[in-house]
Every structure is written in C-alpha cells, then in structure tokens.
Amino acid sequence: MPLILDALCLARDDAPVRRLIDALGTEPVETTERRIGEPAVLSQHLLFGSGGEIVLHDDAVVAVILHLAPTPSAPRGLDAAEWLPGVDNDATFADFKATFDVPWRFADGDRYFVLEAAYLRPEFVKHGGRRAGDLQRVAFTVDDPRETCRPADEDCPVCRELIVRTGDGSFDLDGTVDALVAGVEAGVLKESSGAVSLADLRLLHASALMERVESQVTCTACGRVACLTLYRDAPPTFGYHPLDAAMRRPLEAIPPVEEWGDAARIAEVRDAMRYVDHEPGLWFLVEQHGDLYLDSRYTISSMADDSCLIRLDEAERQEYHEAGRDSLTELARRIDRSGPHREASPFHRRNLLRHPDEGRDYSAEVRAAIAGHTWLARQKQAAAQRAQAGSAADG
Ligand SMILES: [Zn+2]
Structure with missing residues (x-):
C-alpha cells in the first residue's frame, strides 16, 4: 500500500511511479488514452497483467485501481493480500472497516474511507459487501469520490465521446450540443429538468442575461451527469459529475422566455x-x-x-x-x-x-x-x- 500512496499525484517518470509500475508488472499490457472534458485533460489508463491499473490526468497519477476480479487484461485478478494489510479477496465491508478504522462516507452507491493522503473505495458487486466474494476492486483516488466520478466510468461506451472537436482539436459547441441532443433522442442520455434545456442553452447564452447557463444530461449506463456550461465572460466548460455533486452545482433562475427566446420558443411556452x-x-x-x-x-x-x-x-x-x-x-x-x-x-x-x-x-x-x-x-x-x-x- 505505501507503494501506491507514494505514487499518487506524481508523474509517470517520477521514481515512486516507476517503482509502482515495476511492482504491478513492468510494462502495461494495455494503455488507453483519451482527452476528457473541456478544458481537455489527457486521461491515460495503464492496465497491467497483474490486475493493477494506474490512471493519470495530464501526467499526474489520480487513481490506482486493484482489480481483484478477472478482467480481459488480467485473467487471474490481483491478490489483495499482497497489497493491502489485513485485507484479502474475500474481504467484506466490515473487514475494511475493522482494518482501516477511519471515517467512511457515501458516494454514489458505494462507501469509501478517508485516508490521510487519499481516498480508498472498495467496490463490491451491486448491493454487495456483506459476503465473501462480493469484492471486485479497490480504488485509491486523489480526489474525493463524493465530488468525482469513478475513473472506470471514463471508459463508459455511452458517454465517453460526447464532446465534439473541430479539426484543430478545439471545442465545437454546436457539434457537442447536437451530440447531446442525439443522445437524449436515442434514449441513452436523460436531460435534467432542473437545469437549462439543451434547446434553450444557446438562446439563453446569447441573451447575456445569465452569468452562467448550464445544461445537464445523465448517462443511463454509468449514471454520470455531464454538465455543459456557457459563461457570459469565459469560454465554455464540460465536465462529468456524480449525481449528488451535479445537484449541488449553482443554477441561476431562468429569466422569462420573452426576454431571450425566439418567436417560436415564445409561442411554444405561451401555448x-x-x-x-x-x-x-x-x-x-x-x-x-x-x-x-x-x-x-x-x-x-x-x-x-x-x-x-x-x-x-x-x-x-x-x-x-x-x-x-x-x-x-x-x-x-x-x-x-x-x-x-x-x-x-x-x-x-x-x-x-x-x-x-x-x-x-x-x-x-x-x-x-x-x-x-x-x-x-x-x-x-x-x-x-x-x-x-x-x-x-x-x-
Ligand atoms: Zn456513461
């Protein structure tokens, strides 16, 4: 475990990260790279044959995941006892509680522990954690799981490619809005009715009546909420948040449609x-x-x-x-x-x-x-x- 904690926040070429890589299997058997969010962050997932996974954002380690259950790149799964003191692959949530003896909290259906320099999240089968064999993986993260999505969700087939970029790599707002609308129409994304609807987003932004205009869509597969925010005085942002964190985001009151809508929108609301x-x-x-x-x-x-x-x-x-x-x-x-x-x-x-x-x-x-x-x-x-x-x- 010290090997893992020492590597957090550091770059791939830093000695503690190289030591962790050596311990997990010298070379990753698979590396995925993806630019996520806006402003874009380069996300890299290094998967090792041992069942270890290192996640870097802009070349800083943000998470280390121990896959105990077999995965395509690690058919045998990892032996938890080699990495975590007092915990083995049959551990229940009660075993974690007894071993770590630190406060725990809820995040998005899971419970996690607050360590001194990281957060530890044992992930069990759905609604599991009471029986031996429920434990699937253990994630160490730099960021509080209450505020950030599971690193594994970055690979969600439904919502990993929602951002559209132009040829030179810059953010394509119209393309992205169209992609979100297409996802909603296909039923794989759900618009949050508490935020600004995608149909109104650009009209409201163009009116400059609001400091920030935000649409939120929830992924039906992984449950992340994608928030597209347009600012009066700053470039747009796009980020993924857990449902509770998305709920806590500030939403301004929407001015009356007569002040910003086009004729069609005003007529629609009036009717x-x-x-x-x-x-x-x-x-x-x-x-x-x-x-x-x-x-x-x-x-x-x-x-x-x-x-x-x-x-x-x-x-x-x-x-x-x-x-x-x-x-x-x-x-x-x-x-x-x-x-x-x-x-x-x-x-x-x-x-x-x-x-x-x-x-x-x-x-x-x-x-x-x-x-x-x-x-x-x-x-x-x-x-x-x-x-x-x-x-x-x-x-
Ligand atoms: Zn998703």
Missing part, C-alpha cells in the same frame, strides 16, 4: 401549461390560456392513490381569487373525500385524466409543466438524506 403553485403532497396548480387546472392526489385505498385533474369552474376560480391557496387545499380535500374514481363523485366526469376533451394527453402536459418543481424537490430531498447519512457515518 404550454405552466406551473403556478403547489402544496407538497396535495396539489399542483397549472395555468394555460387563462384556464386554471388543479391536479390533486386522492386516496383509493390505504394501498393506492391516484391523481385527479380538473379545470376550475367559475365559482372555484372566484374562491381562489378571494381566499387564495387555502381554497385549493380545501377543494383538493373535497375531491379526495368524494372518491373521484367512483361515478357518484361530482368530480368523476370532470377528471381530465380519465375524460380528456379533444383527446388531449393532459397527464403529459401537466408532467412537463411541473417537472422542474417535482424533480428539484425530490433531488434536493434525496441529496439531503444522503448527506445526513454520510455525516452520521463520519461521527
């Missing part, structure tokens, strides 16, 4: 349903062409609930304008008590999710209108829970 207000767990209020729609949850039984969408009638609108949002909570409770799934309920026929007029897909329209709000609320809650679990583990 679409838009979010007005909501009461967590109870209702959403959306508006379209002057009509107000209430989307409220109701219970069918203790096991099941569903959603009822009604267009507010004159009396209900009047009440809302006079009594405010409390009237909507009261209305949502009335809908719930009436059991709108039953024909006897006065809301049964009014439920546009079950009886849409003009064959419209109200469900999809409402979902699009409230996407940013539900998504953000859910993600913030999840991130807060994980942070809490992480700090509890530190204690």
